[in-house]
Amino acid sequence: MTRFAFTIEFDGTPFAGLQRQKDAPTVQQAVEDALFRITGETALLFSAGRTDAGVHALAMRSHADIDKDMTPFRLMEALNAHLRPDPVAVTACEIVPEDWHARFSCSGRAYEYRIANRRAPLTLEKDRAWQVAPQLDAEAMHRSAQALVGVHDFTTFRSAHCQADSPVRSIDRISVRREGSHVVTEVEARSFLHHQVRSIVGCLALVGMGRWREEQVALALEARDRQELGLNAPAHGLYFVRATYP
Template sequence: MPRYALLIEYDGTPFAGWQAQADQPSVQGAIETALARLDAGFAAGARIAAAGRTDAGVHGTGQVAHADLQRDWDPFRLSEALNWHLKPAPVAILAAVRVEDDFHARFSAHERRYVFRLTSRRAPVTHDRGRVWQVLNPLDADAMRQGAAHLIGLHDFTTFRSTMCQSNSPVKTLDEIRIEEHQIPQGREYRFYLRARSFLHNQVRSIVGTLERVGAGSWSPDRVADALAARDRASCGPVCPPQGLYLSGVGYPQDPFGIDRA
């Protein structure tokens, strides 16, 4: 059975998350339903595997999944057919490629990249409603960068881990947190870029929510280090809402799509 990797973009607003659920809409379920129109195996209940599971309301601009199909498809025709059958769901197959049988969207990945968009302005957002987290007052980007610096490297991230996290260990290596500031009409947008081999459940949202407190002046940058050292969920800042979070890319030893998706 030929294996295909799929590069996927989606708006997470109408979904209960990536993972297929019996009684709620999911991104995985939408793609598998489209595949069932094209492939007997998926019509019989075959599943796709993804690089990571995103929560309800979280978006994807660079999610990767793989599917084993019963017929040999031209990759371009496969992506076009899937996009046709995905309508009107806000899910798009950006690319499909044939991969080796030992490629696995999750286990072959060596890094995941997330972007979080945080907007500060008094007026409500319109075009980006449901796609950013909005706060009303300006933030200190330099203070947030100072706080973020304490989190780079190998740490026990218990403080920034959901109590429902199923990971075997809270110890993770965070390779990068980069914060960019952009001017928007009557306000500012702050973009948080995070990169690691893997993340704990709610880790990104916990980190960004904590750094927002630093930017607002409620926390000192050094309090982030104290929270990390506490290894106590109660020491975390507020967990920010999901709508500003995007799974923006997945890294592999050899990019199956052959393009730069940083």
């Protein structure tokens, strides 16, 4: 049995998320089905993150155990051939030790959220960025976001359906910057709660639009109450960009 690690890029638009579900298409199902067609084996895919429906990935790290004797390059090429026409691509493949685990060995995860800050309808970026028409103050968004860095109870910023045992998480870094007509938020942490990044970005957008004062983000955090959440940003602007390992 050989453990192969993959770096996977995908457009989450047609999927109900990454993790396999009973009655909906997922990224995991697409990759596992491709592995079965290649090897004849029922392999399970394990991944660093659990993205929601509509969320994208630039470099999701995953792994699967396979009996068939294949080189990483041959397996990557075969996977990409069998994944068509699904918008999923394996951009890297390597053999890793048996005790390496895409999820449990991961020491850090990074997400990026892209806002298209313009009035004109989106064409090339439809379903790949959140369109916000009012002019956003990215500097104010960045300043208010710093209240969330560190270890906190993020009850306000997690989904009511979140299954995590504790709402306490440690955010290592948040940055908000303007790139032309886009406002990009980057968030890094060891792990995240369900909807945490989208909830954070939604509130930061309210600050950027001037509908919230900068200090309201800190006040919402201190409230530890989901009812104090101002806005939950849509899934299609969110990208999993990086998984870090020791």
